[in-house]
Amino acid sequence: MRRTKAEAEETRNSIISAAERVFFEKGVSNATLEDVAKAAGVTRGAIYWHFSNKTDLFLELYNSVPMPQEDMIAREIEEPGSDVLCYIEKAAGDWLDEMAGDEHRQRILTILLRCAYSEDLLPVLERQQEVDDRHVALLENAFAKARKEGYLNANWTPQSATKALWWMMGGLCSEWLLFGRRFDLAAEGKEGLKRLFGSFRHIPASIDMATSADFQPVA
Amino acid sequence: MRRTKAEAEETRNSIISAAERVFFEKGVSNATLEDVAKAAGVTRGAIYWHFSNKTDLFLELYNSVPMPQEDMIAREIEEPGSDVLCYIEKAAGDWLDEMAGDEHRQRILTILLRCAYSEDLLPVLERQQEVDDRHVALLENAFAKARKEGYLNANWTPQSATKALWWMMGGLCSEWLLFGRRFDLAAEGKEGLKRLFGSFRHIPASIDMATSADFQPVA
DNA sequence: AATTTAACATACACATCTGTTTGTATAAAT
DNA sequence: ATTTATACAAACAGATGTGTATGTTAAATT
Numbered sequence: 001m002r003r004t005k006a007e008a009e010e011t012r013n014s015i016i017s018a019a020e021r022v023f024f025e026k027g028v029s030n031a032t033l034e035d036v037a038k039a040a041g042v043t044r045g046a047i048y049w050h051f052s053n054k055t056d057l058f059l060e061l062y063n064s065v066p067m068p069q070e071d072m073i074a075r076e077i078e079e080p081g082s083d084v085l086c087y088i089e090k091a092a093g094d095w096l097d098e099m100a101g102d103e104h105r106q107r108i109l110t111i112l113l114r115c116a117y118s119e120d121l122l123p124v125l126e127r128q129q130e131v132d133d134r135h136v137a138l139l140e141n142a143f144a145k146a147r148k149e150g151y152l153n154a155n156w157t158p159q160s161a162t163k164a165l166w167w168m169m170g171g172l173c174s175e176w177l178l179f180g181r182r183f184d185l186a187a188e189g190k191e192g193l194k195r196l197f198g199s200f201r202h203i204p205a206s207i208d209m210a211t212s213a214d215f216q217p218v219a
Numbered sequence: 220m221r222r223t224k225a226e227a228e229e230t231r232n233s234i235i236s237a238a239e240r241v242f243f244e245k246g247v248s249n250a251t252l253e254d255v256a257k258a259a260g261v262t263r264g265a266i267y268w269h270f271s272n273k274t275d276l277f278l279e280l281y282n283s284v285p286m287p288q289e290d291m292i293a294r295e296i297e298e299p300g301s302d303v304l305c306y307i308e309k310a311a312g313d314w315l316d317e318m319a320g321d322e323h324r325q326r327i328l329t330i331l332l333r334c335a336y337s338e339d340l341l342p343v344l345e346r347q348q349e350v351d352d353r354h355v356a357l358l359e360n361a362f363a364k365a366r367k368e369g370y371l372n373a374n375w376t377p378q379s380a381t382k383a384l385w386w387m388m389g390g391l392c393s394e395w396l397l398f399g400r401r402f403d404l405a406a407e408g409k410e411g412l413k414r415l416f417g418s419f420r421h422i423p424a425s426i427d428m429a430t431s432a433d434f435q436p437v438a
Numbered sequence: 439a440a441t442t443t444a445a446c447a448t449a450c451a452c453a454t455c456t457g458t459t460t461g462t463a464t465a466a467a468t
Numbered sequence: 469a470t471t472t473a474t475a476c477a478a479a480c481a482g483a484t485g486t487g488t489a490t491g492t493t494a495a496a497t498t
Contacts, residue, residue: 002464002475011475027335029248032455045477048457113397114335116246129398155417163411164387171389178332179348192386195379199372199418221445221494230446251485264447267487 012050015040019061024107028058028115055120062124065108067131084146088139089197092169096189099173110177136166146200153202161200168196231269234259238280243326247277247334274339281343284327286350303365307358308416311388315408318392329396355385365419372421380419387415 003011018040022031033054037044051057099105117125143158152161172192176185222230237259241250252273256263270276318324336344362377371380391411395404 002462002466002473004465005474008475026337027248029246030335030337034455043477044456046475049474049476053457114333116249116333118245118249125398153418156414160411160414163407164415167387167390167394167411168383169386169390170393171386171391174332174389174393175386179344188382192379192382195375196383196418198374199415221443221492221496223495224444227445253485262447263486265445268444268446272487 008050011040011042011046015042015047015050015057016061016064019057020104020107020111023058023061023111028054028111033057058121059124062108062112062127065104083151084142084149085151085197085200088142088146088165089193092165092193093186093190095169096172096186096193100184100186106177106181109173113174113178136162139165143200151200151202153200156200165196168192227269230259230261230265234261234266234269234276235280235283238276239323239326239330242277242280242330247273247330252276277340278343281327281331281346284323302370303361303368304370304416304419307361307365307384308412311384311412312405312409314388315391315405315412319403319405325396325400328392332393332397355381358384362419370419370421372419375419384415387411 015036019031019036022035022039025031026035031054033044033047036057037047040046047057051060099109112124112128115121115124139162140158143152143156143161146152147158152158156164169189172185172189176183234255238250238255241254241258244250245254250273252263252266255276256266259265266276270279318328331343331347334340334343358381359377362371362375362380365371366377371377375383388408391404391408395402
């Protein structure tokens with residue numbers, strides 16, 4: 001029974017939404033199109049009407065998620081005056097908040113992490129890598145600016161600070177996503193960010209009590 | 220044609236070895252027992268003789284890898300005199316060396332990372348988690364000792380230092396393993412460790428040139 | 439030496455998943 | 469008011485993978 005254009009788009013979206021849940025629960029390769037169809041309340045016929053196969057569905061799912069506002073950091077770096085490190089830390093913290101609150105992104109990232117990339121979904125891997133590379137480049141620029149303006153502790157270089165932050169965020173999110181999200185991502189993550197950025201900052205030999213208050217150990 | 224006991228054990232091992240390679244390349248759920256059999260130079264009959272099914276084979280593969288010497292850190296912590304942080308950093312660096320040089324462990328960990336845990340391989344997940352928890356506990360003890368003996372910078376607590384190190388190592392290895400190992404794990408990792416542990420250490424207000432040489436930025 | 443049994447290879451039955459084809463009802467076009 | 473094309477459901481054919489059953493050979497056992 002033919003539906004109106006809007007209804008068709010609706011079922012298409014419901015299929016993508018169902019695929020997200022099913023792929024997340026069973027893994028992409030373990031999930032069958034029958035599973036997805038059942039979860040979406042349609043038959044495989046509907047899926048094959050809207051998508052050519054499972055790989056295509058996966059790609060469309062991947063494309064459907066509005067990827068993070070990549071220029072958030074970029075714009076904030078331009079701010080000439082104040083401490084760049086604060087902006088980076090805030091951006092990282094905000095990213096954690098969004099991740100903690102956005103189940104869609106959680107599922108998508110988990111699927112991507114667990115996905116064994118066969119040749120046919122190699123474009124996904126490449127796009128993922130491009131996004132990562134851009135983020136890393138932005139971070140390096142930001143840390144370079146921080147260094148130029150004297151905010152970066154001499155112990156760190158822009159590259160090493162970028163990598164430390166990147167790896168820590170990656171390890172944090174991986175553990176949270178892959179091992180059942182059994183801790184408070186935003187809280188623990190921000191706590192870690194606070195410590196790490198504390199070490200990023202330049203601490204003058206004469207201890208300034210006003211700023212060093214941020215570096216007190218937390219019980 | 221019946222083989223001798225030693226020969227049978229040999230084929231069993233070759234099956235496990237083949238499973239390691241095949242699971243790594245195609246992912247556990249995409250890999251078929253026919254693939255494994257072909258890679259091992261046997262038929263599925265041999266596999267079903269030695270293992271009850273694919274899940275069982277996977278579990279035996281997981282059990283076959285000699286898991287890391289967990290007490291390495293534990294023993295070194297006991298050393299009463301010198302800087303505990305040096306031991307932890309060295310242990311972490313050694314771990315990276317071993318990982319970089321041990322293709323078995325690389326494949327196993329990659330398989331585990333990419334594996335979508337269905338209910339039947341839940342024991343693997345749990346064991347993995349136990350190992351991780353023990354490692355984290357050891358690290359916390361070590362950092363606690365470092366703190367007690369005055370080596371740990373006031374910016375850090377034993378818990379936060381443990382988490383920062385753990386997450387950084389996790390993110391580092393995840394990126395290396397999941398994205399094609401396209402950088403020098405040991406070199407870049409140790410560089411990062413050097414910076415991080417530099418910030419872990421207590422830097423007195425009066426700058427000691429002898430030790431601060433370690434904290435110069437590296438080109 | 440005859441028998442048994444371990445260590446597989448081979449063959450088969452069964453289920454499952456996929457891709458395609460056909461059917462069908464309805465919205466849209468004429 | 470027909471016709472047509474859309475948006476699916478239902479049915480079908482083919483491939484693939486699994487588990488098991490059976491066959492086979494040589495090592496152990498007696």
